[in-house]
Amino acid sequence: MLSKASKTYQKLLKEKFLLVQCVQTSFLMATGDVVCQQLVEKRGFRKHSNARTAQFAFLGFCLVGPAVTAWYKLLARTFGYDKNAKSTLCKVACDQLIFAPGFLVIFISSVGLLHGLNAEQINDKLKKEHFEIVKTNWKIWPAVQVINFYFVPLKYQVLLVQAVAIFWNAYLSWMTQGGGDEKS
Template sequence: MTAILRAWTAVAAERPLTTLTVTNGALGGLGDILAQTIESHNERHRFRWDYRRTLRFVAWGSLCAPLFHKWYLLLNRAFPLPVQSSGKASFIYAVSKRVATDQLVYAPLGIAGFFVAMNFMEGQDWASAKRRLGEFYLPTLKANYAVWPAVQAVNFGFVPVLYRVPFSSVVSIFWNAFMSWANAQSASKVELPVEMPHTTVEAAQEKQLQLRLDEKQRNELVR
């Protein structure tokens, strides 16, 4: 493991953006595979790998890596950590400003960008993107604030700059898996079928379903 880390560091020091892009994309794909595995277990069906979905996460992770890196460098310049002799209070204050800026500026934009990008990579239109944002954006942002401020406090305060993108990506593996599990658990408690923002029901299917419900209601009245 140490040898792998040393080799990665050597390559990243020479070509940081390329290395971070490949690493972040691979970790994004790994997180999606883990999420799909959990989903198949929760739904109790045979695992079938949706490789297109994994490729979308690889693409998103690769796209975000250079942006993450530049953003972290910007936070470093805007809020430099004080010298060690300045005391813990100054250190905590500087890290807090980095975390606050990250969570109040980047997190809301990043989450919105994620849903919009995934929507269009799935071949959906803008109306679908708006529905998806309307249903999932705020719950995801709230969940983000329950996890990521603490993660980023460690990241900004103690992780070297070169390792910050991989560190957050490793945490994202478990974050995505947790979100998948939580979504499956909440969906299992709903008694009626729920239409997701990225799915549609044909008009004929809706009419047939309504006819069945009407027939069921008539039978109950006769009884």
């Protein structure tokens, strides 16, 4: 028996699918930034950057939520809705070799734009951060995506990924705020 909240969520998924994906992605990306600022950077609440958290929420709602939702639908249409090894591996390969590297360029550039960087500064940021982030992505996401594409119904795939991505978003927040600079 479904709880009232679960029934409401199911109804919203059916009636406002994209909006639900955007709202939950926004919330979970903001949560990832809070985790970064409080647990990784240990800023404390007095030095917490609400603007930075709001930027991550904004990117989740306007960029990541819509892009990932559309991508997963495209993968399902292209490789089928069936849960089998071939379809799953094709989806994971496309996700990790095509979508992730390209989307990370867009994401890093978007963070740079929100920080007021110009094209040259964004290009420098991409040179410093992109490949490192992609390499880390490949250590985490293929296994998550195998589970996601094989076991999880399409309507819950963005939610599962964004729940796991709380820690990924904390990493992205840290990296795009200069956290990877000490490697240089």
